[in-house]
């Protein structure tokens with residue numbers, strides 16, 4: 001529409017599509033590092049997109065984070081007669097309650113007139129507890145729903161910011177630094193070339209599951225996330241990036 005042409009956002013979208021080699025890009029005006037409402041604008045773009053792609057009984061897996069929380073804030077009924085199901089993409093990855101995927105899916109489901117399921121796993125989890133848990137029938141059932149989801153919505157974080165926020169151990173911090181971790185998504189940390197340099201052990205979606213999921217939507221903005229977004233998309237299979245103008249311009253500068 002006219003407004004988008006005036007600020008040149010559709011030109012930016014094309015440039016980002018080409019630079020990151022991502023199929024589809026939506027850019028909203030502003031910088032979400034500075035203003036909280038910019039996250040909500042990305043959220044509204046995400047909800048509008050969901051309304052186009054959602055089908056009866058779609059299963060929508062969602063990660064944690066403040067961007068996902070902003071999407072939940074602006075969620076509205078999705079245009080489908082039959083309920084869709086919201087599930088957390090992965091078990092706990094060290095987020096505060098407010099930003100946890102389980103809280104976020106419950107709010108999304110309520111506002112979208114959908115349903116939700118929770119995934120109860122301690123965080124962090126030991127190797128042996130992990131193997132016991134994934135064989136529990138109730139956990140197995142929801143894990144099956146998660147890996148067979150039709151739509152995934154996820155955040156992308158700056159590696160250092162996320163590691164600090166998760167109160168990561170000194171040892172892991174050193175490992176991340178040594179390997180030049182730049183981005184984080186789904187509990188995986190990536191370097192500038194998109195190589196995995198560390199992974200938080202938890203249940204739920206694994207990176208390789210994304211390849212068979214129809215719609216994978218990344219939502220991340222703010223000038224400070226430019227490097228992280230670029231790093232993630234070096235390997236990322238996500239087919240839509242919803243971002244903001246400040247991140248987009250910084251990516252093109254870099």
Ligand code: BG6
Nearest residue numbers: 064065066067155156157185186
């Ligand atoms: C986390 C997700 O909860 O949020 C991460 O698990 C993501 O994958 C992060 O990187 C992004 O957080 P925010 O607050 O920047 O949206």
